[in-house]
Amino acid sequence: MSATIARTLDLRGLSCPLPIAKTAQAIRDLPAGELIEVLATDPGSVPDFAAWCTTTGHELVERTEGGGVYRFVIRKTR
Amino acid sequence: MAWSGDLDKIWPTFILGTTGAAMGMETTIFFTFWGLFPLVRNDVHITGENWMQKMMSMMNRGGTEHLGLSKMNFAGMGPAMMKKLAEEHKVASPNELLEVARDLGVHLVPCQMTMDLLGLTKDDLIDGLEEPAGATTALLEAQDAVTLFI
Numbered sequence: 001m002s003a004t005i006a007r008t009l010d011l012r013g014l015s016c017p018l019p020i021a022k023t024a025q026a027i028r029d030l031p032a033g034e035l036i037e038v039l040a041t042d043p044g045s046v047p048d049f050a051a052w053c054t055t056t057g058h059e060l061v062e063r064t065e066g067g068g069v070y071r072f073v074i075r076k077t078r
Numbered sequence: 079m080a081w082s083g084d085l086d087k088i089w090p091t092f093i094l095g096t097t098g099a100a101m102g103m104e105t106t107i108f109f110t111f112w113g114l115f116p117l118v119r120n121d122v123h124i125t126g127e128n129w130m131q132k133m134m135s136m137m138n139r140g141g142t143e144h145l146g147l148s149k150m151n152f153a154g155m156g157p158a159m160m161k162k163l164a165e166e167h168k169v170a171s172p173n174e175l176l177e178v179a180r181d182l183g184v185h186l187v188p189c190q191m192t193m194d195l196l197g198l199t200k201d202d203l204i205d206g207l208e209e210p211a212g213a214t215t216a217l218l219e220a221q222d223a224v225t226l227f228i
Binding site for chain 2: 014022025
C-alpha cells in the first residue's frame with residue numbers, strides 16, 4: 001500500500017451528486033490500494049463521502065477542512 | 079421508475095440514478111409514459127406516425143432541453159430560470175447527469191409499450207439505451223431492490 005497520493009481531483013464548486021459521481025468515475029482507473037485526494041466545496045459532501053465509503057468499502061483515510069474547502073483522502077480498497 | 083417528463087422529476091431521477099451507480103449499486107431506470115420523452119434526442123422535433131401522435135409530440139416536445147416544470151412553468155420561463163439558477167450554483171444539468179449516468183453504467187430502459195403508444199422509434203431516442211422492454215422486465219429488475227417511483 002502506498003502512502004503517497006496517486007491522484008488529486010479538484011471538484012470545488014460542484015454540487016451534489018457530481019463530487020461523488022466524478023470520484024466514482026476517477027477511482028475506476030486507480031489500482032487498488034492507491035490513495036485519491038478529493039477537494040470539494042459542497043458541504044453535503046461531508047456526510048456523502050462518509051456514506052459513499054461505507055457503501056463502497058473504500059477507506060476514508062483523512063478528512064480536513066479549511067477556507068471552505070473539504071479535503072478527503074480515500075484509499076481504494078478493491 | 080421514471081413516469082414523468084417534468085424537469086423537476088427527471089432531475090432527481092438522474093441524480094439518484096447516477097449516485098446509485100456511483101455507490102456501486104446495480105441501477106436501472108425504466109422510462110415510461112411521459113417519462114420517456116426526456117430520452118428523445120434534443121434535435122428531434124416531431125415524433126409519431128399518425129396525426130394524434132405527432133400532435134402530442136408538438137405539444138410535448140421531447141429531449142432533456144425541452145422539459146417543463148410541474149409547477150411554476152410559466153410557459154417555459156420557469157425552466158429557464160431554474161436552469162440559470164442551476165448554472166450559477168454549478169448544479170449539473172439533466173443532460174450532464176445523463177452523460178455521467180451512462181458512463182457509470184446505469185441501465186436506461188425505454189418502455190416498449192409507450193414507444194408503440196406514442197409512436198416513438200429507436201431513431202428518435204438518444205444512444206446508449208438498453209433494448210426497449212416491458213413491465214415484466216421492470217418488475218424483475220425491481221425484485222429485492224430499492225424502487226423509487228419518481
